[in-house]
Amino acid sequence: MRLLIATLLLASSWAQARTLPSVEEKINPSSIDQVIRLVDKDSPGSSNLKVSVVVTDYGMSTDVSPRHAIYLTLASLAEMGNIFADFRITEQAYKFISAQRIAAGIYEIKAQVYDETFKEVTYTIDATKMFSDERKLRNNCGSAFCDGFLTTTVEVKETAK
Structure with missing residues (x-):
């Protein structure tokens, strides 16, 4: 009986981890459904750091097609x-x-998905590498202009229940 209960619990939940690269996205502004600001830190003499979750809407469907895409975004101004990075979480x-900030560089996003x-x-996101890569890029630029896309990664752990 205990084995059956354990098997049912395992079958109803799952977890996986993956490394996501930053992607250069072109999002139609009219498809933006929500923007949730997780970090808005202004460091005088340095940069204004913004981390957000952006939810886009694909629109209605007649079947069980997904409705939303969810991104984690960085803007270091x-x-x-000005340095930018976008990550397609799902x-x-x-x-x-x-969506919420759990700790420095750690964020949590919850969404409903269909898997049978x-x-x-x-989605628990470890973005600490993103911040260290942003600092390295800014230091490498020195006194030169440093605009552009940041090539980096975040670690994402997915847990379903």
Whole structure:
């Protein structure tokens, strides 16, 4: 009986980890459904750092096609350079539930997805490498202008229940 209960619990939930590269996205402004600001830090003499979750809407469907794409975004804005990075967390969301900052560089996004049944998936994102890569790029630029896209990665752990 205990084995059956354990098997059912394991079958109803799953977890996986993956490394996501930054992607250069062109998002139609009219498809933006929500923007959730997780970090808005202004460091005088340095940069204005913004981390957001952007939820886009694909529109209505007649079948069980996903409705939303969810992105984690970075904007590091400074007088001598503006650095950007975007990460496509999922394109398979039916419903965006929440986003929050857990700790420095750690974020959590919850969404409803379909995997044989509807499940709530928690995406725990470790973006600490993104911040260290942003600092390295800014230091490498020195006193030159430093505008552009940041090539980096984040670690994403997905847990479904």
